[in-house]
Amino acid sequence: MAETTRIAVTPGDGVGPEVVEEALRCLEVLRTKHNLALEWTRFPWPSHTWHQKHGESMPDDALDQLRHYDAILLGALGDPGPLDDPDRYLLSDSVSLAPLLEMRKGFDQWVCERPARLLPGARQYLADERAKDIDMLVIRENSEGEYVSQGGRLRKGTEDEVATQMEVFTRRATDRIIRYGFEQARARAAERVKEGRTRSFRSLDGNRDTQAFESQVCLVTKRNALRYWGDMYTEAFEEIRKEYADVAIHHELVDAACMKFVQNPWAFDVVVASNLQGDILTDLAAVLSGGMGVAPSCNLNPSDTGMPSMFEPTHGSAPDIAGQGLADPTAMLFTTARMLQWLGRKDPVMAAAGKELYSTVAADLKENAGKQRRTREIGEAICQQIAG
Numbered sequence: 001m002a003e004t005t006r007i008a009v010t011p012g013d014g015v016g017p018e019v020v021e022e023a024l025r026c027l028e029v030l031r032t033k034h035n036l037a038l039e040w041t042r043f044p045w046p047s048h049t050w051h052q053k054h055g056e057s058m059p060d061d062a063l064d065q066l067r068h069y070d071a072i073l074l075g076a077l078g079d080p081g082p083l084d085d086p087d088r089y090l091l092s093d094s095v096s097l098a099p100l101l102e103m104r105k106g107f108d109q110w111v112c113e114r115p116a117r118l119l120p121g122a123r124q125y126l127a128d129e130r131a132k133d134i135d136m137l138v139i140r141e142n143s144e145g146e147y148v149s150q151g152g153r154l155r156k157g158t159e160d161e162v163a164t165q166m167e168v169f170t171r172r173a174t175d176r177i178i179r180y181g182f183e184q185a186r187a188r189a190a191e192r193v194k195e196g197r198t199r200s201f202r203s204l205d206g207n208r209d210t211q212a213f214e215s216q217v218c219l220v221t222k223r224n225a226l227r228y229w230g231d232m233y234t235e236a237f238e239e240i241r242k243e244y245a246d247v248a249i250h251h252e253l254v255d256a257a258c259m260k261f262v263q264n265p266w267a268f269d270v271v272v273a274s275n276l277q278g279d280i281l282t283d284l285a286a287v288l289s290g291g292m293g294v295a296p297s298c299n300l301n302p303s304d305t306g307m308p309s310m311f312e313p314t315h316g317s318a319p320d321i322a323g324q325g326l327a328d329p330t331a332m333l334f335t336t337a338r339m340l341q342w343l344g345r346k347d348p349v350m351a352a353a354g355k356e357l358y359s360t361v362a363a364d365l366k367e368n369a370g371k372q373r374r375t376r377e378i379g380e381a382i383c384q385q386i387a388g
């Protein structure tokens with residue numbers, strides 16, 4: 001029997017515990033059905049509840065504890081809700097969300113992968129019918145850039161106050177994220193071929209009339225204004241693309257990318273962006289593909305198998321509906337499916353279980369398009385489908 005895969009489950013705040021509960025039910029059904037060597041441990045932290053009791057969101061040795069797991073499944077962090085309770089225990093965003101960034105940094109989860117595919121049954125916000133072809137993967141640099149948290153405030157509280165917020169871009173992190181983007185473009189093209197789907201992209205580098213490509217990587221920067229890292233990203237992109245002659249390339253400035261995500265998002269395949277620009281683009285991409293209720297997210301460390309990767313939906317703690325059993329667990333379940341596929345890189349049974357969960361959630365979405373259902377009801381329907 002394969003070595004046991006261990007997951008640290010951190011439900012967090014607000015709707016986090018509600019959607020995580022459904023993910024665990026589905027995992028339980030999959031574990032029984034496929035005899036998966038999988039186990040999980042729930043952690044009461046990071047969370048507001050823990051902070052209220054202990055004065056910190058998680059224990060000092062939290063990362064040391066989590067390091068021993070193969071993956072972290074996180075619900076949501078932030079305002080615990082409900083919004084209409086004025087006495088609820090609240091923390092500033094920079095405190096409540098800090099554990100997320102600590103995990104990403106502490107485990108060097110240098111890729112944030114956020115797929116945005118408009119699946120049948122998901123809400124279509126764009127009127128254009130071609131929106132049905134939206135199928136992109138936004139890859140966000142997750143280890144540095146605008147999120148290094150370096151800087152400070154000088155002469156705080158005075159009229160002469162100065163705030164500095166540094167951005168750091170290293171060639172090493174640039175190369176690895178761009179190369180990862182090209183690898184994903186290839187892998188996605190191969191997957192499409194298996195499914196009998198094709199797409200066609202052209203390189204916009206002066207050879208417009210030539211070859212059509214199966215896949216594309218679009219690099220996003222703001223190199224017209226932020227030229228130092230913009231130029232370094234561009235040079236790295238030019239260099240690395242030579243290893244991927246089968247993949248079309250493209251570049252967009254981030255403001256134009258926002259415009260084109262709305263005008264013709266179906267023209268994008270893999271998109272590589274910096275930490276902050278990727279953060280913003282992925283909220284937009286989530287809405288283009290059905291909204292936060294269906295948008296998965298993965299924080300991955302592809303280079304060090306000894307470090308856990310972290311899986312969380314793109315959405316937050318949704319304090320407006322917290323505690324009511326109304327949250328849509330679909331994003332959490334898609335995220336869980338991706339976690340199983342990630343954990344199954346060397347275990348075909350685990351990977352197949354991930355695929356099964358993905359297609360069951362997708363089928364449920366299609367069948368129940370637009371229906372108002374409770375968290376439990378959605379989870380239950382999916383569990384029943386899997387159990388057969």
Ligand code: IPM
Nearest residue numbers: 097098100101279282297314
């Ligand atoms: C996200 C969130 C986080 C981020 C916040 C909560 C720090 O917006 O995961 O996209 O900006 O990375």
Ligand code: MN
Nearest residue numbers: 279280282283
């Ligand atoms: Mn975000």
